[in-house]
Amino acid sequence: MTGQAAYPETFPAGSLIVPMDRAYQTDAGLLQAYGLLFQLLRQGMTVYWIIEPTKTWHAKACNDLVDPCPWDCGEEGSGVKCAYPTASPDFYVGASVLWNSAGQHLPGATIALHGYRGGPFVIDSYDAAAAAAIVDAWNTQSQPWAQRSTFAVVAAHVANAAFDVKVTKEMLAAPTIAVFADGNENIATGYLRAAGIKQSNGSEFPAAKCGAGNPPTPCGPGTANPDMLTVPSIMGDMGTCTSPNYDHKNGALFTTDGVPAYCQIMSMHWDVADRNTVECNGGACGTSQSVCGNKTITYHGHEVIAEVRSFLNYPTHLFAECQAVNAYENLIPNPAWPFLDDPERIGHFLTTVGTWPTCLSGNTCPAGQDTKGGVQCVVGGCDNGTRNCCLPKDAKEQGLGFAIGGTPASADVQVFHPEVAYNQLDGAFKTTGGSEPSYNLSTYFETEYKNDMDITFITGPDGPGDEDIWMTGYLDGICRIYEEGGDQCEGVGKVSYLGGHSYKDMTAGTRLFLNALFEADCVTSVGQPDFYLDLLGDATIVATSLPVQRTYAADYYNWGLGAALDTQASLLLPPSVSPAAYEQPGTVNASGDIEWEIGTVGTYFGMAGDPEYSGSRWATVSFSQEGQHVVEFQLQYRVGVSVRQAPPGRINVTVVLDSDSDGVPDSQEPPGCELNPGCCGDQNGDGCDDCAPNVDTDGDGVCDSGDSDPNNRYVCSDRDGDTCEDCTAGSFQPANDGEDLDGDGLCDAGDPDIDGDGIDNASDAAPTDPTVCGDTDSDGCEDCVSGAFNPANDGPDTDGDGICNLGDSDDDGDGMPDTSDLCPTGETGWTSSLSTDNDGDGCRDATEDNDDDNDGITDGSDLAPLDPHVCGDSDSDGCEDCVSGVFDPANDGPDTDGDGICDASDPEINDRYVCGDSDGDTCDDCFVAGAFAPMDDGVDTDGDGSCDAGDLDDDDDGVTDSLDLASLDPYICGDSDGDTCDDCAIVGGLDPDNDGTDGDLDGECDQGDLDDDNDGVLDTSDLCPTGETGWTSNSSTDADVDGCRDATEDLDDDNDGVLDIDDSSPTDPYACGDGDGDTCDDCAVMGLAAPGNDGPDADGDGLCDVGDLDDDNDGVPDVNDLCPTGEMEWTSSPTTDVDGDGCRDETEDQDDDNDGFGDVDETSCGSDPASATSTCDNRSGEAYIARGSCGCRQNGSGEAFTWLLAVFCAWSTRRSRQRDAKH
Incomplete structure (x- = not known):
């Protein structure tokens, strides 16, 4: 199954827009917009979430000088860029302001054009009036809807024109929201109260935690806070120890029918220890199932996971934050007592269960560990106790899934897929702390996102899979979370995880929580x-x-x-x-x-x-x-x-x-027939009652009593009076009883005027043709030409002489027969003559004829409009074009050299390159082309009509060629005023006073001025070369000497890469703040913001050494550590560091027991180097250097050895003193 893509839609003018970008919505308004959305849905409005599928995220501030956003922050065309990161606009439209972000009701104020960002909400114009009333009530604090603890006005606009969008979500239902009372539920209720979203019973979510306060805050079904769900209410009836109930749909997340009672559940910081708690009768369950017996299971954290998993098998949603993510995701069923888990009590909604490496010999674990809490070898920990395996030490990471990640710097965060609804932001996302600020997949334990689904949307610099902060996916990876802008999945729930403890003061983080409430399928049309x-x-x-x-x-x-x-x-x-x-x-x-x-x-x-x-x-x-x-x-x-x-x-x-059941309704029967089935009236018009027992002998459809010939089916009557027998077809058919040519209701057989032209058949020349009847007025035209007899309108008569044109030999009466008249139906009231019709063509010269002499040239262009042999010289060859009596310029005289000029006007009839200078531009018209071409007779640079050969100013810049530095370039002519700019540079002509900008008004135009703004910083080093004037760069006005005035121009005074508004020391490039929280200033090393290079971090724990109390992470504080930045990846203990001085005995410490005798010497003399009470004796023949002099032994075996030993001793003593000095 794949997602459903966003669909195109056009919203008409008058549609309501709720902006979701900070240009027109305050931070508080952005949160309260979700509360308004909740109320709009609750009142039955359909709200469309508009998100452009191709939108991009601009990770830098939009006003970044190097990489600014193409779109403007507020009104498009203003040129003002947002001082924070944004995504590209979702749509553009002009609008009227209904409410502005300052809380003013301003109907009529307009915005010419704005690119709406951040996933705005739209209500169609059809519902806009009703929606506007809801907006007004929400924004008016005295109204009942506005009675909420947190009040802020939500800006709303009305579109001034139709606009095209992509609809990503069509929201229909206000969600029911369950908040898990997990010990930190006040984080979720804080978000909801900030947005103004209420419980299903209409009351606000409580500010206090469940059970807190005096009296204690009640929570759970049947209380004043029915949507605040505790562990016992979610887990439902668990049965007893001996008879556990494995129904995972009997808790408060479900109705008694077993379907979800809520759209979503929010869990903010559920503790893993609480998840692993099981209680019976409110206390301990005993050592075994049999010992527990018939006690009721009253608390079972694992069952909450099972109930939530069942809940997610519907189009619902789980949102978890901070440690709650580990509580849900990292649970693996435990069938042992007291959990007695079945397979449904498993988390891992989004991730795979890890594989557990086998312990090495000596019960150690393989290298490469990547969990925060480390790993340990657990004897019999895997495969039902048959395999020793390595497992995470931290309970929150056990069963992973997810390992705990660090806190990436806000500036390093990556934002993926800004086109999905749950990732709609406007402004930077800032990370926050907590026990689980982010989540890692573990390569050590081989965990992955299920089905390789790409579910990470905000992550650290090395993600996804490393420091993931915001993830959303469908249960068990059944569907992809996004697909060309859509993210619906048939009938399965969605899971959203957010790292960090609380975002209560950070709009971006809180928006993710609120986005998740409304993009869930149970809110939208798909679910x-x-x-x-x-x-x-x-x-x-x-x-x-x-x-x-x-x-x-x-x-x-x-x-x-x-x-x-x-x-x-x-x-x-x-x-x-x-x-x-x-x-x-x-x-x-x-x-x-x-x-x-x-x-x-x-x-x-x-x-x-x-x-x-x-x-x-x-x-x-x-x-x-x-x-x-x-x-x-x-x-x-x-x-x-x-x-x-x-x-x-x-x-x-x-x-x-139909009282008598005769098939005719009572209302259609004659009075008295309603109860008589043999009486109902003559509905078919055959003259007989339709219900009477009538006889029709000839079967023509007419009963005998009404039939004129009851024995002849072709004769019955003429009921329609059209003169034709109604039964002529063999049955009663009055409408089909004979032809009726004119459709007048009389069949032709009895119609005195068959064609209906108004002339009776006997007098009609064509009785069946309505357009022919005769010519009674003898005007030569058919009287019925119009389809009816009308002698007065039987054809046009132009000259009104009583003879229609059809029979008139001179239609317009001008004396010119129609056969010779070029205007046969032209003007009337005149007579053709030499004075009125010069060419005798029947067209009146004054008004009708545009060529009076008929020479082919219209009168307006004819030099002699009444002389056919004179008209002009259009080809400029010096000969009359109409010499033949008609216009024929190609045949108007001989042209010996063929240059286009006839000999009569050609000064050189045998040279085609000489013909004269008709345009007076000083060049012969035939000089270039060898033919008459006055427009192509020589170069004319400035196009003034004079070719350059005779033009004194070829480029027309106002400077004669002899004085012009570039006579063919109008933008170069010289520098007469000595201001370093060419006098013609700007206007392409001589204008010394307008030959270039002079920003600092020092008399030198900027082009030649080494310091355009005269601030003392040369343009080559000036980042604002044409910036403010009237000031001088120095340490007090321009800290980084970049030529930009600190007070007004420079957003980063010390040029350390951190904007002044975010810089702890705006004028010190080596101090800007500690964005990554590693105790070192991010700018301390580079003089630039470089959190990854702000000081050495010997042990790589994220704290630079300056602020790290244990630089090498060996467990010995630096103040006591004689090797503070020594070896890593070991821990000081009695077995690794006998004297606890922070120097590893095996490799670093030359005196393990710190008794003043080196380990080598003690070994040589038989002493125990690991015991301070065991030392070498002062034996005969041996001499000792006092401990204060390094504690090195010196014997008498030769000067060379003594000298070398002394050198080593001196080096060792100096190293010890240096170490002591540091600590």
């Missing part, structure tokens, strides 16, 4: 019930009397993935319909509708033992009136805290009264 209702019964009732009863069956089917709780079915009846009988148990309400309490309806995809997914109810109802009656079957149910309605099943029932 909802999907009902089909079917109402079966008569839709048409023909009754002989009223009231009349009918029985209807109402069936329902749930084809969705989620179960429906508190289901109630109803059969809605109109006022004229009443219940007669119905399936029991059932009730009739005050409106007369039938109601049934169904309870829980399971799902078709449910598990064995779940409630049925379908059912049926029946009811008999009584109809008291004729007419239309709507009977409707409805189903109402609960999901989470949302009450929803299934699409109804309905029948439109028609009741007809």
